[in-house]
Amino acid sequence: MTASELPRTVAVIGTGVIGNGWIARALAAGCRVTAFDLDPTAAERTRAFVARAWPALERLGLADNADQHALTFVDSLAAAVEGAELIQENVPERLEIKRATLAELDALAAPEVVIGSSTSGIKPSDLQSACTKAPGRVIVAHPFNPVYLLPLVELVGGEHTSPAVTERAKAQYAAMGMRPLVVRREIEGHVADRLMEALWREALHLVNDGVATTEEVDAAVVYGCGLRWSLMGTFLTFHLAGGDGGMRHMLHQFGPALKLPWTKLEAPELTEELIDKVADGCEHQAAGRSVAELETRRDAFLTELLELTQKYWPEAEGLQSRI
Template identity: 65%
Template sequence: MNTIKQVTVVGTGVIGIGWIARFLSQGYDVVATDPAPNAQSRMEAAIDKAWLTLGKAGIAEGASRDKLKFEPNLKRAVADADLIQENAPEREEIKRSLLAEIDRYAKPEAIIASSTSGLLPSKLQADCERPERVIVAHPFNPVYLIPLVELVGGKDTIFEVIESAAQFYHSINMKPLVISNEIEGHVADRLMEAIWREALHLVNDGVATTEEVDAAIVYGPGLRWALMGPFLTLHLAGGEQGMKHMLEQFGPALKLPWTKLVAPELTEELKNKVISGCEQQTKEHTISELELRRDDFLIELQKLLEKYWPAANLNGKL
């Protein structure tokens, strides 16, 4: 049973805004806090923008932007929350200190979740008086549309907290993936990092431009991955014998030196190639226009996914 009624979002950057929009669209009361100058006005403008997209995706009955409150004082912001979603900059010392402070102020039964994309929960909870209720709940941008959230407990996290968190995130139309063993980068970011590393090498070595790398994904494996992911995609590549034949046929190629295991040095030359390439790709469009196109596409894509893969699940969570 979901006992979470009020949520507090700490940090109103891109990810924090995404969480606020999703929580609000599902009918929750949300308190937001951020010490940055003009944080409230920036937050309200961003929510206005996201709310237009959410109107297309679907908003829960009773959901309202009026259920959002900005509270600059952290202690007051977290005092009554059942779940606190932390979104501080991705630096261990900042997050550890902030989570310890949240832990001191939050009521004992509240769940504290960090949106960290790569840090280990055991390190993040180390300075907390109640580390057993601290977890990682890592989302993907835009949080108000992308359903995946990776849940990871640290060495002191109790299973009941992970279980309660999974139930809550599932209740707001997310797909919680409970990761059994903590590892830097969790699961999805490690996979994306591998592709990003190879993409940088291809651009750095003059093999392909940023536009050509993007096209290679968009018109090739990206279409299949949206439905199946890498394992089932290759399972079908093996024909009637599936993965068994695929590994026998193509397994030896894994030893070929195709993969660059180490990221290239991020030199000024490489940075300029990547930056100029991306600017060239988007020269006729603003970032706002691209975000709107992305969001509309994601709404339609998820409808297709529900149509063609309704029984997809992983340990009953996805």
């Protein structure tokens, strides 16, 4: 991607964990950021967040003009979007709040400016429904926590979105170091969250039924499938499981087992007993470490893992052209 595709100014609306992650990533890419949040303590929280994230970003590589202080908090949506070349919305995951916020952003921003919503599950056509100026530029741009390290962003257009808007968004997010995945058609939960939710529901059943503790479930992922998934994903992992015959042989040999009742895709009832099991298990795993300490440990691991993944998966550089 060329420097011209990098948005010079990014407006970030809502500065919770995800919004702050977008801010850190944009600053590291050399963008200026204008931010808006109703919380009067937001600016202080955000600047502390960016300072904590900066060492990991430095290790991965900053843009020549990256500046963690190129951040301005403003007191209105109008001030936030003025001059912005990309807008990222991160307000609470409630359709009525997002719809109203996006309608206001659509009315304020120049019609060619892409407005991405970080929603993890709402379809873009529903987000666009109250917009009257340029609804097609309102799209889903769903990242993953921590946004400043994990590169995937799912881009989903709605009924009013043209291919040109999607291509513009794809270029802008890629210029910020993201790996855009253009989802072929809109669906609740998009792609990655639907996969993670399936595993999450099954994990809750295993804990609820006394088959495994939270620590044992996590160990099964960390030391088993997770290691392979970080390089190959789901399908290529199973392709290797078929030996020389690849996926075709694997499906013929093991495919019938998919009909066996091994999994329970509906979530178990969230009883107080299950909540206690899960919460107590996680607190035991945390072993007295604060969330901030665990985040620092996570970031150190992810930076090394990203470096390793890039070393062994150089063909990922060409992924954009195949999506």
